[in-house]
Amino acid sequence: MDATVVRTGTEGKTWGGGNQPLKSSYGKMMMWFFILSDALTFSGFLAAYGFSRFKFIDSWPIADEVFNHFPFLHGVDAPMYYVALMTFILIFSSVTMVLAVDAGHHMKKGKVTIYMFLTIIGGLIFVGSQAWEWKNFISGEYGAVTTEGGNILQFVDGEGHRVKLSEIAVPIQGDRIEHERNNGVWFDAGRDLPTYSLEEVKAGFIQNEDVLIRTQTLTEDGEKTVLSREESLMKLNNEAIGTVEGANLVQNEYGVPLFADFFFFITGFHGFHVLSGVIINIIIFFNVVIGTYERRGNYEMVEKVGLYWHFVDLVWVFVFTFFYLV
Amino acid sequence: MAHDTTQHHESATRRIWIVFAILSVVTIVEVILGIIKPEFLTDTFLVGMRLLNWIFIILTVYKAYYIAWAFMHLEHETKGLRRAVVWTAIFLIIYLVFILLTEGGYIYDVYKSGYVAWDF
Numbered sequence: 227m228d229a230t231v232v233r234t235g236t237e238g239k240t241w242g243g244g245n246q247p248l249k250s251s252y253g254k255m256m257m258w259f260f261i262l263s264d265a266l267t268f269s270g271f272l273a274a275y276g277f278s279r280f281k282f283i284d285s286w287p288i289a290d291e292v293f294n295h296f297p298f299l300h301g302v303d304a305p306m307y308y309v310a311l312m313t314f315i316l317i318f319s320s321v322t323m324v325l326a327v328d329a330g331h332h333m334k335k336g337k338v339t340i341y342m343f344l345t346i347i348g349g350l351i352f353v354g355s356q357a358w359e360w361k362n363f364i365s366g367e368y369g370a371v372t373t374e375g376g377n378i379l380q381f382v383d384g385e386g387h388r389v390k391l392s393e394i395a396v397p398i399q400g401d402r403i404e405h406e407r408n409n410g411v412w413f414d415a416g417r418d419l420p421t422y423s424l425e426e427v428k429a430g431f432i433q434n435e436d437v438l439i440r441t442q443t444l445t446e447d448g449e450k451t452v453l454s455r456e457e458s459l460m461k462l463n464n465e466a467i468g469t470v471e472g473a474n475l476v477q478n479e480y481g482v483p484l485f486a487d488f489f490f491f492i493t494g495f496h497g498f499h500v501l502s503g504v505i506i507n508i509i510i511f512f513n514v515v516i517g518t519y520e521r522r523g524n525y526e527m528v529e530k531v532g533l534y535w536h537f538v539d540l541v542w543v544f545v546f547t548f549f550y551l552v
Numbered sequence: 553m554a555h556d557t558t559q560h561h562e563s564a565t566r567r568i569w570i571v572f573a574i575l576s577v578v579t580i581v582e583v584i585l586g587i588i589k590p591e592f593l594t595d596t597f598l599v600g601m602r603l604l605n606w607i608f609i610i611l612t613v614y615k616a617y618y619i620a621w622a623f624m625h626l627e628h629e630t631k632g633l634r635r636a637v638v639w640t641a642i643f644l645i646i647y648l649v650f651i652l653l654t655e656g657g658y659i660y661d662v663y664k665s666g667y668v669a670w671d672f
Contacts, residue, residue: 248629248633250629258633261637273649273652306583306586310579313579317572317576317579328568377671536620539619544616547608550586552605
């Protein structure tokens with residue numbers, strides 16, 4: 227029998243067979259390769275964002291002006307403070323997660339329970355914060371006018387402070403009637419009426435003589451271009467076709483609509499990961515509580531969901547940089 | 553694993569808190585730089601990008617390194633697994649980003665100086 231055994235001369239070497247070259251369990255290794263593929267998906271999205279941004283490099287919205295809200299501080303310009311806080315919360319929930327994994331290595335059920343619980347709370351706060359960011363972004367703050375070419379015209383006063391549509395629009399009595407589905411031929415509703423019509427904004431603009439128009443175009447210093455009064459009047463009269471309030475997938479009062487599309491898509495996809503991470507964490511939490519892993523003799527499941535949770539944090543570090551900082 | 557001594561345990565926890573401190577400090581530095589935007593950093597360009605943006609990206613990769621190595625325990629995995637995960641991602645991401653950003657810059661030039669009208 228011995229004669230039929232082929233000896234390769236690699237016995238005992240790392241890849242010689244019959245051992246575990248990666249010294250990792252099946253579940254953990256597959257979690258790593260899932261994370262790798264998910265990382266490539268996210269980098270595909272972020273690279274597409276970079277592509278669009280380079281395409282509109284001289285007219286991209288300035289993130290500091292878009293995300294400047296902080297809870298309970300109305301009208302205070304707080305650029306990035308809230309998103310920095312969200313980043314901290316997520317990093318901290320990563321810390322509690324890794325502490326849970328560490329406690330699991332030592333079979334300390336009580337500690338694993340507490341740390342898993344804190345991780346879940348951190349995740350929930352993060353998802354809630356993201357929902358709040360979305361709400362602010364969707365409802366908008368100042369409003370703007372859109373042109374035929376799809377550009378955005380915003381209003382500023384003489385000192386460069388933004389002016390809201392509600393501050394300049396003059397109410398005009400007219401026959402602005404919402405087209406509802408009950409009086410249409412095909413039972414189709416028309417678009418919702420904007421809060422202010424273009425005519426009201428135009429009339430208000432003529433009355434407020436110190437108000438100027440700010441275009442999307444960035445200057446050399448990375449600030450938005452402010453037109454002179456004459457240029458502003460000409461631009462508004464010749465090119466404006468409607469008003470925009472807030473942001474959605476079609477229109478965006480902050481500038482290029484693609485910015486809003488990518489914001490919704492990338493932070494939405496990340497938020498979905500956080501949400502699913504929280505749900506998986508909750509399942510594992512209850513398994514810890516009822517002693518499943520104590521009986522199994524190891525807490526490797528905690529380690530595996532931990533990997534996923536850290537990955538969500540890792541992605542957020544990049545989203546934070548490319549959406550809010552750069 | 554379970555047979556680790558208490559001393560090992562304490563050093564592992566200590567490492568976690570040190571990494572947390574590093575990540576926090578780097579995030580604070582990023583936010584402060586993002587709010588102040590020092591002029592000498594925004595006015596200096598390096599390979600087509602502002603120096604400030606390069607700093608942000610380098611700090612981000614630095615944070616990612618700590619998350620992956622310390623929190624995800626890559627430092628305790630075998631070289632084979634670590635390289636399979638890290639180099640695959642780094643190679644493909646750099647490749648994709650290079651191609652898409654080059655193309656984006658090219659389209660910007662076409663819009664700006666070519667014969668394409670897009671603002672009516």
